[in-house]
Amino acid sequence: MGTALNPSYFMVLSAALFAIGLYGALSRKNAIAVLISIEIMLTAVNINLVAINKFLTPEAFIGQIFAIFVITVAAAEVGLGLAIIIAIYRNRHTVDLDDFNWMKW
């Protein structure tokens, strides 16, 4: 460790990851790719949690516990998301999000 580690490094990394994830989630047409992008955003959040915990309350593990929760929930979410995508694929033979617009008026 040491003085070289500045919290802003983690912040920048996390923000960059988040932005990448967001861009992917909003722009990719493939549902699987969108799912992956969301996972990247979650990872960005996890990095933030763990890093800030280190600098604010090094004795407590609040951030880490949160991160573990996020990972757990993310696992479930991915499982569910993939199941939905597979179900849609079986019906429609596509995973292109532009075709998933039948929820409108």
Add this chain to the structure above:
Amino acid sequence: MVDFALTHAWLVPLLPALAFVIIVFLTRPWPKLSGAVSIAAMFSSFVLASSVAYGVFTNPGFIERPLIYSLRWFGMEGFTVDVGVMLDPTSAMMLFMVSMVATLIQIYSTGYMHGDPQYSVFFSYLSLFAASMLGLVISSNLLQMFILWELVGLCSFLLIGFYTFKISAREAAKKAFITTRIGDFGMLLGLLFLQIIFGTLDLAGLAERVPHYEQYGISLGLLTLIAILVFIGPIGKSGQFPLHVWLPDAMEGPTPVSALIHAATMVVAGVYLVGRTLFLFSEVPGAAEVIAFIGAFTAIFAATIAITQREIKRILAYSTVSQLGYMMLALGVGSLSAGMFHLWTHAFFKALMFLGAGSVLHALHDKADVWEMGGLIKKMPITGWTFVIGGLAIAGIPPFAGFWSKDEILVVTLEYARQGHALGYLLFFLASFTALLTAFYMWRMIFLTFFGKEKPENHPHESPLSMTFPLLVLAALAAVGGLIGTPWANVWGKWIHFGHPHHGEPNYGLMFFSVALAVAGIGLAYRLYYQDEEKKLAKQLAERYQPLYKLSYHKYYIDELYQWFTRQVVDASAAVFYWFDIHVVDNIVNGLAGATKLSGQGLRYFHTGRIQTYALVFFLALLVITVVLAFGSPTLAGSMGGVHS
């Protein structure tokens, strides 16, 4: 036994209530058993009530300090309601009188209702009615009293409309219920005021606090308003003008019900309530005057109607209205003693006369017109002679019960006038004139019904013992029941009074005057309806004063007036409100729905169905919120729960 009775006085109303439950749930298919259960419960309750009365009337301490015990029913911050029992000479007297009359009426009903398909139901209603009334009498709290008051009203509704196959009975039941509800609403408002201002509805607590009403920050004017609001309840319940209209129609019920309603229970509940809350009315001379005048006016008003009516029960009904006016008059001039005394004697002779009338109707198969009767006393000696005793009592012939109480009322009214109250002598005149009319119309009825020529088409027969026994007991009480309140040894006034006991010297002049009035009334009736076999003079008089006769016969057209008011005013305003409802309220509601639908139709084009567009909107919104929280105004940030450094 006496101590047990005093501490368990709540059993008195509970026993008939239990009988009601037993009959409804268990013994309904067996009429005889139901009747037996009901009478057994009522009689036990009478025995208990007698012990209570004995206990109270052997302990003069109860006059000043009533025996009160209560339970907390519910309570919250600054508002508690207790239910309890309050025993003092007044309530003990009522308890004794109501339970006794109710027992006699139930015994009578076994004969009168014999063979009725709804026999069990009838007894269950009678039991519930008696239970409510007995509960009302011993209530220590005005809210408790109000609840039982409404229960009494409900039972009267059920009993008046007992013959559900008769349209007139159903109409009369509704009329009674609605009319008394109008009064009850005023009373409820009054009770709410009392609770809000004085913080309690306990009779004892109110009696302590009301005289110091200024400390509670209210003026005499407001207290007068409250007192009058409370009095509206008794106006409805006790058939005072202008809410008397239901009472004569209540005749549609079976006759024992009429006796129960008119003599012992429902109608005297109003008088009793005024007696109980006399501490309130004595504080506000204005309200007391209102009571006295409404009472006196009702007395003369109903008496002038009664002189031309033809149906036997209707005459008795108007006489009840008139006598209730008498009681109110006594309370209005401030004499609890005289008012309650008349209530006591009236209960006996009026129950007697109603049951007698029931016996007559029973014998004549519900032929009710007194002009079609005549000479019945030969065939129905017990009914006839007991009825005559009732007639002597109500007319005020000494030594029968009615004389003493009526005389007492005249005495206190005269005293009231002498104390310099404006119009006091008018009250006295109205009361005296009513006494004359009462003697006249009662004896008109008696001469027409029981004396004179027998009508060949009638085949009367004496009623069975179950019906004549109550008549005999009540006749005995109507004969001697007033002797406890004679001016020479006024035991009654010593026990039941408000403020200082009344120590009047016997007023022989007034006594002579009231006897003269009664004799004059009876004499007039004798001349017109007995001596004159063809009733020529009576018919001539009716011809000559036809407008007056018609006015009286049609009860001053009060019913028609109310009908007109309902048709013209109520229905017309209902039409206006109906129009308002259809055209304004509905349009507002439909307009709101239409606006929602239109905006939905417009906004749905923003719904692209493309999930990534939605996600983009979420993100942008989040961004806006974050920016606002970070750089926006502190108040907004604070209100949104953000932490602003």
